[in-house]
Amino acid sequence: MAETALTQTGGTLARPEGWRGIAADWASDQRSFKTASWGKTMMWIFLLSDTFIFSCFLLSYMTVRSSTTVPWPNASEVFSLHIGGQDVPLILIAIMTFVLISSSGTMAMAVNYGYRRDRFKTAVLMLVTAAFGATFVGMQAFEWTKLIMEGVRPWGNPWGAPQFGSTFFMITGFHGTHVSIGVIFLIIIARKVWRGDFDVEKKGFFTSRKGRYEIVEITGLYWHFVDLVWVFIFAFFYLW
């Protein structure tokens, strides 16, 4: 690309690293994030705000769990499945974790092939990621159905502290919504990749800016974040 050639012949000064680099970047009276475009920066800032939302959910979960005088239901037993004549603890949640991690792996590879301008592989890997995501949501729907059949409600459950239900539905519900939105986002971008929108820099109908393969990486940031949140939910809600 022309801009790359321009950059390399321009003989640019190397920017300072470390703390001096942070001070220089923030004080340079222009864009602070030298290597991140506006799109990537805005996705990161959105993810930061989303981090606070999930932090608040997990914090309220911590607060109600450590302040109740009633025993907390044992997640290991609540989420066990009856397979082959015995109860396997937490098995569904473990499978969901592996599904989501796999989707993160295929997403990372989609980003890589996107920057190599390999349209076919990028689109296929994004669709595989979306399929993993849809599988995850499906398993979550199964889990919710099972728990609701067993009598778990936001205001009570058969095993102990009533706050278990409210925090469970709130936290996993909000996370599942994020996964569902991610699946839709992935399918939309995969379609554009498949069509070759980013090879001809076709303008987006919403932003009317020229499309670039960087959107694959930005979609990836969102998707990895969904996986990241699950890491914390898995540790604090299911394992603790």
Next chain:
Amino acid sequence: MAHAMAHATAHAAEPRATAHAAGHEEGQQHPIKLYLVVWGWLFVLSTFSYLVDYFHLQGLLRWGLILLFMMLKAGLIVAFFMHMKWERLALTYAILLPPILVLVFVAIMASESHYTLFTRLIFFGAGAGG
């Protein structure tokens, strides 16, 4: 190209710096093998955290291992999958420092919930429910 131009008009005073920045944006080229290795480690660490529950580890060992595997997994995802390792520190610190401050909030709510538990035990009696 158009991107560089858009920036060039926005920051006409610093064409060299913007061209330098724009050139970087098409980057993030790393060998596929790197992602596969990270992916493998995430699988291993997830298995470990599942085994913590499977073997019914209890007490500090359980919580310590859960937190350790959680932080390792989160670190791998952010550093490699989200490419934070290759961003400039100005962005890394802007994004990663604020969530650490949530720990202050954690400390406040931990203290608050202990007080709530204390008052519940005083007024309702231990184990009476509330």
